[in-house]
Amino acid sequence: MVAQLIARARSGNWLRTDHLVESKAIWSQANGISPDWLEGVRLANVSVQLATSIWSIELLHDIDVLSNMFTDNWRLDYESPIARGIHEVCVARLKTWRYEL
Template sequence: MTASQGSGVPPAGGVGEEARAELLCYLVVAELVARARTGEWLRTDHLVESGRIWCKANGAHLDWQERIPLGQMAPGLAPQVMETFGLVMERSLVPLFIDGWMLDYASPVVCGIHEVCAARLSRRYAVLPVQNPS
């Protein structure tokens, strides 16, 4: 279940803010899982593949150019999230998931990580100039 399911928020099927926040949240958690399992952060190719997996599983249509900034943000956010939420051990990450690799947005921790990601995205996109359609 994604944050948009059951929350009155439109599903992540495009490139809206919610879809980007959900993908960033997923990538951050993927970084944490890699760190807990191997002691290392995700390699770039695994981060890219994680983004593809999330998009396919959620029916989201974010092309690679839209996923790149999110993939660049995830490694920077992961240590902050790890410290803030105490997600160091693999067993602390298991409750974040339902149905395999789907994040459980009923979990307060997942919701907290999502809030961190959404806040980071709002800061990133707040500085972009608005373009007039002409």
């Protein structure tokens, strides 16, 4: 989902489909899960929904603010209050996403 925010801050657009698929694959690997194709599509959809709602926070329009949420090896830095806040929103949303068809 953070990839969506970065794409929007850089280009003014959300991720293209191919980049969204790649981002989902990276997220899945980092989290040790292997969603089937339907779950993958639904995860991508949730990503867009979350990014759209979080985008209303004007601070997140700044690419420098978004960049500061990462460690030197481009992993999210959970010491960052912004990264932790986004993570909490995502966790709460993912707890309900499986029940929506």
